[in-house]
Amino acid sequence: MLWLLLTVLLWLTGDEALADVPSGPATVLPRALGATYNLAQTAQALPGGRFVVGRWDGTLQLWQMPATGTNSGPVLRQTQTVPSGEGVQALAVLDGGLLVSGHDRGSLALWTVGEQGLQLRSLVDHETSLGTATSATTLRAGSESLLVVGHESGLVSLWRLGRWSLTLVGKHDLRSPSPVPSPYPLRHIRSVVPWRDLQVITGSEDGDLVMLKLRPTLAAVTAVVQTRTRYSATAQRGINGLALGGDLLAVTSCAVGASDANLHLWRVLSDRFVPVDEARLKLDAGRAQVYAFSALWAQKEAAPLLWVSTQEGLLWQLGLRNGKLRVDGHLPVASNVAATLVYDKEQQLLVAVGHEATVLRAP
Secondary structure: OHHHHHHHHHHHHOOHHHHOOOOOOOOOOOOOOOOOOOOEEEEEEEOOOEEEEEEOOOEEEEEEOOOOOOOOOOEEEEEEEOOOOOOOOOEEEEOOOEEEEEEEOOEEEEEEEEOOEEEEEEEEEOOOOOOOEEEEEEEEEOOEEEEEEEEOOOEEEEEEEOOOOEEEEEEEEOOOOOOOOOOOOOOOEEEEEEOOOOEEEEEEOOOEEEEEEEEEOOOOEEEEEEEEEEOOOOOOOOOOEEEEEOOEEEEEOEEEOOOOOOEEEEEEOOOOEEEEEEEOOOOOOOOOEEEEEEEEEEEEOOEEEEEEEEOOOEEEEEEEEOOEEEEEEEEEOOOOOOOEEEEEOOOOEEEEEOOOEEEEEOO
């Protein structure tokens, strides 16, 4: 009967019984030390329907696209921790089944990508003054391949690719002489994309688009800035990413305030950038700011499509109408975080990777 009496007493007193519990002696409470942030930062498609994702928790993930005709998500094949444990911000696919990733302030990581998955081959040192790699791309110079890496310092490093190695052959300072008036004075080069005739285009958090011409010699690779421009005259934040489709360059950024745009469209000419249009991809009018993150182009029956992910966890689809951007619609792909995007052209599958990986059938 004792248990019944206690039950009745608790029912009669309700929460007041808890309020009467006396405090004990002062003790040390648990103290927060840190949290693991595993959001995807970058991704690259691989042959055979695979793709690799670099995350902020210091891991590389190898994924496999679902089989044709199935309605399922991609399969996670491998999670590989980089030795430094630092977030992976840069990835580039090299010839011969190799992959390069950012590692720490003084090195890159070189990986083999085979049937057994990702295997670390070597760490390749560079000057710590360059800082962590934040973007990378490859391009051909005659019979050889070159690697261009953007760094958090605002410099690019230039590399020659050997059969199983990387050799640093040059660097160039791309820092803006007049950075955007952002409360976050960053210089990270967030994107490097190949253009043509040994040219690359870079986008930096200091706000500048730069066209860089590479000049290989037997001893080194030098570079010269052909043109530089601010991606938006009213920019309050830097550049998050670039996507090049033909001669159209999509630039993602952060929309601050009531009228700022977070997507900007430029046309790339041989020696300059020409502004075309801009768009404000924002659903919640109450948000003080919304950033656009990853962008991809796809060619659909001679009409290009542009996909863009944003901070609200949305994927936006845009097309071109009379040379101007037009929003086709949007759909949720992540939980209030921006996803990085990967497109499998053969299967026409688009993957948005935030904390999870969501596969979509492209139109």
